Amino acid sequence: MTASGGGAEDPAVRAGLARLVARDAEVGDAAAREERARRGARGPGDAPYAFPPNTSQVHVTDWVHRPWLSPLRLVYRNLPRPLRRAIKRGAVRGGAD
Amino acid sequence: MTPDAAGAASGALARTRRSLRTAGSRPAWLPSRGGAARVAGWWRVGMDAAPPTLGAADWCVVVPAGEALAREALLHLADAIAAEPSADLLYGDAAHPTGVRAEPWSYARRPGWSPERLLGHCYTGGVLAVSPALVARAGGPQVLAEGSAHDRALRLGGLARRVARVPEVLAIAAGPDSRPEADADAVRRHLTRAGVTATVTRDDAAPAVRVARRIGRRARIAVVVATRGTTAVVRGRERVLVVDAVRSLVERSTYRELEFVVVADTPTPEAVRAELARVGGPALRILDYDRPFNFAEKNNLGALATDAELLLLLNDDTELDAPDALETMVGHLEDPGVAVVGPYLRFEDGSIQSAGHVFNPEPFDLYRARPADTAGPQNLLRVAREVSSVIAACMLVRHSVFDEVGGLCTRFPANWNDVDFCCKVRRAGHRIVVTPHATFTHFESKTRVARLVESEVARLGERWGSWLDDDPYFHPRLQRYTNVWKTDSTSQRSLDEALGPTAPIAAK
Numbered sequence: 168m169t170a171s172g173g174g175a176e177d178p179a180v181r182a183g184l185a186r187l188v189a190r191d192a193e194v195g196d197a198a199a200r201e202e203r204a205r206r207g208a209r210g211p212g213d214a215p216y217a218f219p220p221n222t223s224q225v226h227v228t229d230w231v232h233r234p235w236l237s238p239l240r241l242v243y244r245n246l247p248r249p250l251r252r253a254i255k256r257g258a259v260r261g262g263a264d
Numbered sequence: 265m266t267p268d269a270a271g272a273a274s275g276a277l278a279r280t281r282r283s284l285r286t287a288g289s290r291p292a293w294l295p296s297r298g299g300a301a302r303v304a305g306w307w308r309v310g311m312d313a314a315p316p317t318l319g320a321a322d323w324c325v326v327v328p329a330g331e332a333l334a335r336e337a338l339l340h341l342a343d344a345i346a347a348e349p350s351a352d353l354l355y356g357d358a359a360h361p362t363g364v365r366a367e368p369w370s371y372a373r374r375p376g377w378s379p380e381r382l383l384g385h386c387y388t389g390g391v392l393a394v395s396p397a398l399v400a401r402a403g404g405p406q407v408l409a410e411g412s413a414h415d416r417a418l419r420l421g422g423l424a425r426r427v428a429r430v431p432e433v434l435a436i437a438a439g440p441d442s443r444p445e446a447d448a449d450a451v452r453r454h455l456t457r458a459g460v461t462a463t464v465t466r467d468d469a470a471p472a473v474r475v476a477r478r479i480g481r482r483a484r485i486a487v488v489v490a491t492r493g494t495t496a497v498v499r500g501r502e503r504v505l506v507v508d509a510v511r512s513l514v515e516r517s518t519y520r521e522l523e524f525v526v527v528a529d530t531p532t533p534e535a536v537r538a539e540l541a542r543v544g545g546p547a548l549r550i551l552d553y554d555r556p557f558n559f560a561e562k563n564n565l566g567a568l569a570t571d572a573e574l575l576l577l578l579n580d581d582t583e584l585d586a587p588d589a590l591e592t593m594v595g596h597l598e599d600p601g602v603a604v605v606g607p608y609l610r611f612e613d614g615s616i617q618s619a620g621h622v623f624n625p626e627p628f629d630l631y632r633a634r635p636a637d638t639a640g641p642q643n644l645l646r647v648a649r650e651v652s653s654v655i656a657a658c659m660l661v662r663h664s665v666f667d668e669v670g671g672l673c674t675r676f677p678a679n680w681n682d683v684d685f686c687c688k689v690r691r692a693g694h695r696i697v698v699t700p701h702a703t704f705t706h707f708e709s710k711t712r713v714a715r716l717v718e719s720e721v722a723r724l725g726e727r728w729g730s731w732l733d734d735d736p737y738f739h740p741r742l743q744r745y746t747n748v749w750k751t752d753s754t755s756q757r758s759l760d761e762a763l764g765p766t767a768p769i770a771a772k
Contacts, residue, residue, distance in 0.1 A: 183568040184561065191670030194688050198727040205730045216725020217718065218625050219733065223743040223752050 276330035276438065283332030283436065324399055328390035328413055332436040334359065340432040341393045352395040353424035355388040355417075356434035357741075360442050367757055372442040372642055373749070375649075376736035377427040380596070380697050383451055383475045384647025385444040386414035388421075391435035398424055415450035422454060431740050442761075443643050446471040460598070470639070470646040474701060477595035483573040484521045485590065485660070487513060488566030490559055491580035493532035498612065498707050504536050505707065506580035511543045519590035524548040525566040529557070560672035560681040563656070567666055575666055579657040581707040585610070589702035593660045596648065596697045603665040603694030604686060606654025607702035608645075610636060617706045620651035620698035623735035626716075627683045628747035629655060639764030641749050648699040652690065652735050656682035658704045665694055679717070680724050687728045 230236070243251065325341070327333050334340075337356070344354055358372040374387060381387050390413035399405060402419045411419070421427060448466040451473045455462050461478040491506040498508070510524055524544045528537065530552060537550055551569055553562055563577050574594065586592075593605040609617040614636045618629035631638055631645060639646055656672070659682065669688035672681040686696050725732065734740075743750045743758075750762035 180565065180568055184564055187564050187568070187667070187671040188674060189670070190667070191673045191688075194669050194691070195673060195684075195727050198688070198691055202725075202727060202729050215718075215722035216729040217721060218716075218725075221745045223745065 279332055279438070280327055280329050283327075283334075321396060324394045324396060324405070326390065326392045326394060326408070326416065327435070330438040331358075331390055332438075333391065334433045334436055336432070337391070337434040340430050340434060344428055344430045345393075348426065348428045351426045351428035352398040353420050353427045354393040354430055355391065355427075356430035356432055357739075358389050358391070358435040358437045358442070359433045360437045360440050362440055362757075364757075367755060370440070370442065370757070370761055371433065371741070371751055372437075373431070373739040373742055373751065374429060374642075375739060376429045377421075378650040378737065379421060380599075380602070380695070381647055381649035382417060382421055383454070384472050384649065385446040385470070385643060386412075386417050387444050387642060387647075388417045389413070389435055389437075389444070390416075392417065392420065394420055412445065412447045412450055414445055414447035415453070418450055418454040422458060429736075442641065443471065446473045448473045451475060462595075467646065470643050472643055472646045475648070476592065476701075477598040479591060479594055479598065482519070482521045483594065483597075484523065485519065485574045485576050485594070486566070486570035486572035486663075487522060487524045487576045487578050488527065488563055488570075489524065489578050489580050490527045490553075490562035490566070491532065492529035493536035494580065496581070496707065504539065507536065507539045507543055509578060509580050509582050510540060510548065512584040513590075514543060514545075516584050516587050517590055518587045519594065522547060522590075523570065523572060525569050526550045527553050527562040527566045530554040556677075558674055558677040559656075560676055561674045563681075564671040564674070567663065567671060571663075573663055575661050575663050577656050577659045577661065579706065579708075582609070582658055583705045583707070585703040585705055586701075589704065590660075592699055592702040596699060597660070597662065599695075599697075601695050602697050603662050603689050603692075604654060604696040605660045605702075606651070606696070606698040607658055607704050608698070608700050609655060609658060609704050609706040612705060612707055616645075617708060618655045618657070619645055619700070620649075621653035621655065621683065621686070622738050622747070622749075623652055623683075623732045624738050624742070624744045624746070625732040625735075626745060627653060627680065627732070630747055630749075632747050634748070634763065641761050641764055643764065644749055645700060645764070648697055648701065649737070650695050651698045651737055652696070652731070653683045653686035654696060654698050656685070657706050657708070661689075665689060665692065668692060675723060676720065679720055684724060684727065687731055690731075 231240070243254070246254075323341070323345070325333070325338070340356065341354060345351065355374065357374055359369045360372060362368055362370050372389065374389065375381070378387065398420060399408065401423045402408060408416050408419065446466060448464050452464050455464065455475065463476045463478070465474050465476075466472075467474060487510070489506055489509060493504060493506060495502055495504050497503075498505070506526065510526070513522060513524075524547055526540055526544075526548065528550050540548060540550060549569065551565055553565060555561065567575055574597070576590070584590075589607055593607060596602050596605045606618075606620060608619050611617045611633070616629075616631045616634050616636060616638065619631045620629075621627050622630045630651075631640065669685065669692055671685075673684045673688075676684055689696060739749075741752060743752045748759070748762040751758045
């Protein structure tokens with residue numbers, strides 16, 4: 168079956184390629200409609216898609232160790248343990264709600 | 265429910281029980297904000313002689329002895345149940361103590377539901393939330409109590425109507441080792457229940473289980489290769505890439521039901537065509553392509569020229585490594601839910617070129633340029649698993665599905681036609697699997713960086729923006745814009761964990 172030819176200029180092949188393109192467009196359009204609906208639900212989504220900004224942690228947000236917090240940390244660390252636990256629990260609960 | 269309580273050490277049991285009390289004794293955390301489901305953490309910790317019952321519980325949370333339930337676990341579960349009321353099986357992440365004071369925890373972040381990966385190892389972990397109806401379908405609590413965590417996950421996963429991943433820490437593990445357990449016997453039993461004939465072998469070093477499904481009927485594969493007859497120096501020798509790609513399959517592959525469709529640009533030298541014809545023999549056909557370069561259209565053209573049941577889209581700069589690679593890949597297609605299978609591709613120096621794609625949100629070749637023996641966190645790279653997309657440099661696809669979704673999109677002439685194609689396949693309800701047990705070499709430049717073209721990004725996002733932003737086989741708490749499975753931290757430790765346990769865990 169080694170043969171050359173039967174390339175993109177063959178009418179039958181051209182029809183086959185057109186059929187695939189049409190099917191791709193059909194599937195792609197349906198996906199695009201769903202995508203627009205999803206983006207619309209999140210807010211105005213008319214702008215062309217671009218990868219969102221990188222919100223990964225690129226540097227350590229170590230706010231606990233900022234100098235201005237050290238007096239507060241000193242006080243907190245010297246509170247009685249039950250009080251510290253109560254504060255911590257409250258902070259966690261506040262964050263979750 | 266702590267199914268393995270009878271054999272557990274009393275200390276481990278006490279730890280589990282304490283965590284259950286802590287989690288369950290905080291009614292302010294329950295029920296969820298949505299209030300649609302009430303989580304009743306049902307636990308019987310001990311060595312009761314009587315078979316356990318679920319009573320009136322709305323949910324059953326399985327906690328292996330020695331593991332602890334995270335304090336917020338029930339809250340996260342309640343939220344997840346409220347968000348996905350149809351889910352009847354849920355699992356989530358685990359925290360592992362490191363023993364290092366500066367970074368006391370490492371986190372086993374788990375991907376979305378991946379049944380193929382579950383055959384390889386118990387990636388879901390031991391802590392599962394199960395609806396009582398599912399427990400009953402699986403044979404009741406006693407049946408679940410008898411097996412390993414892997415056995416439980418397989419039984420429940422095989423019967424669940426909908427499985428949900430909770431991307432939050434649900435479990436506190438007892439030790440630092442986050443490698444999932446792998447129970448080969450449980451996998452054998454599971455496959456028997458599912459009526460699948462396969463050879464199951466256990467890789468003790470990983471640990472992981474390899475499932476090689478028996479191929480019922482050896483379907484014919486058409487290997488579609490787009491080329492322009494390029495030559496390159498490979499391993500110190502100048503070679504015509506496409507000829508060697510075809511030769512490697514003809515000479516090395518043990519899968520003999522092959523035909524070749526080479527789509528050659530018009531400038532392809534006559535000598536190359538003649539050599540191809542000689543190597544491929546009667547099973548090879550060359551199609552001329554005289555249009556501007558369009559990788560997608562060239563592959564579509566090749567697919568149209570054959571009625572083979574399976575298509576192997578193959579770059580001309582690839583070479584088969586393992587002789588049984590095609591059998592392995594075809595074996596995955598014995599699962600009717602799987603439509604596309606990708607092998608691992610390696611660079612010429614053996615390092616990883618692609619172990620499947622990950623969208624985070626840019627599509628990356630997972631672990632590109634990392635050493636070949638990289639295990640990844642939780643042995644991610646050691647097992648066959650579902651992915652969102654695989655590279656079109658080597659992709660086995662059902663011909664019927666290729667036609668069903670309209671082939672590769674010609675609006676992506678060079679980049680991301682594979683990503684778009686795989687998204688179309690997944691949208692049509694099929695799964696995509698990548699396997700480490702089939703490997704090809706891809707003689708691509710290791711330093712090649714795909715140029716991002718805004719218009720192409722927009723075109724891809726127009727169809728799949730939300731899919732790119734939320735890859736189910738990735739995790740929202742992992743670092744974005746990187747090709748490794750890495751926690752969102754800048755520490756060296758997070759990178760070490762992303763590469764996997766190449767050194768003994770205790771040494772870290």
